[in-house]
Amino acid sequence: MSVLLFTLLVLLGSLIAGFLGSLTGLGGGVVIVPLLALVFHVDMRYAIGASLVSVIATSSGAAAAYVREGFSNMRIGMFLEIATTIGAIVGALIATHVATSTIAIIFGLVLLYSAYLSLRPQPAHAIGEKQDAIARALHLDGAYPTTKGSQPYTVHSIPLGFSFMFGAGTLSGLLGIGSGAVKVLAMDQAMRIPFKVSTTTSNFMIGVTAAASAGLYLARGYIDPGIAMPVVLGALAGSMLGARVLVHTRTKALRIVFSAVIVALGIEMIYNGFTGRL
């Protein structure tokens, strides 16, 4: 395949990945690495490196739009970024000492788990709950815009959420993904932050988390400009489109479709990891 054709096809694939990743809050990275590794036969390290920088682009591009909508919570983001960035460094350091086939298997398992998380029923959050003492001390509570005006919310289980975020950061640094699924899980389920606030704040945090492992990736040569260029540009364009649509979309049907794709890719990654093809 010529460099030109490779660039165009990767650009198109990344555009679709970025669009779906942004709409579902799961991030485009979860699809980009399997796409590059399985379809384009790119070495896992190059795939992870390109995915990681694209994650920074999609996160920052989408965050710019979300910030205007008023969904994301800057304080929650900054506080939890302490956990995600330290995790990201740990993950990137682990990645050097692990075979690519092992990373492929871990990647597959994370894909399956992400799909499970986004498909299982969402317990509704009770409104008017008691405030959490730590949340109050850290000024984490906020409000978000709805059709009926500003809706205040409170934040819970902060130590649990913080630990989850460390794990999310580690996965991000190990696999070159934003780990939006784990971040949303921590915020939406554990900390009981409203879903749209969770997804947008997660998006906001992903860029900083990815930047924390990007330096280590760069030094190791994981970031190749020939692959990263179409991946970054495609994913960025896709995510910006997705961010425009988010406010007007019902997320449930979309999550089901995206989860089905993720399950298929997860099985494929695990299979290829065990047979040593990745």
Add this chain to the structure above:
Amino acid sequence: MSSTARNSPPSSWNDQRIELIIGHLLRFGVLLSASVVILGGLVYLARHGQTTANYRVFHGDQSPLRTIAGILRGTMQLSGRAIIQFGLLLLIATPIARVVFSAVAFLRERDYLYVAFTLAVLAVLAYSLFGSPH
């Protein structure tokens, strides 16, 4: 409602303004880096578009574009790949700039707890970019 208002940060209006500026900052950083990546990409494709793409085998550990110095050197020589990598470097710098700006914003709000949180995040980012052995 009144209890929520009392418990929310003392300068929530400021928070909104800061978030708006951060939105602009992120968009500017992303658009700037994307432009540089596109520019480098055009140079790269014009020169190497017809060569064969093969990324099956990892050679990254020998790439001169692993260090900031190497990227700047290549960019000066107008190498397409180096210009792309320079754009990616700007992209990596964008969320870092956001964190730096947040530190300043929290400082102006006299929210020293969040200044400390933000500086902690910055220290981790600095370690990744400058502290790692090459």
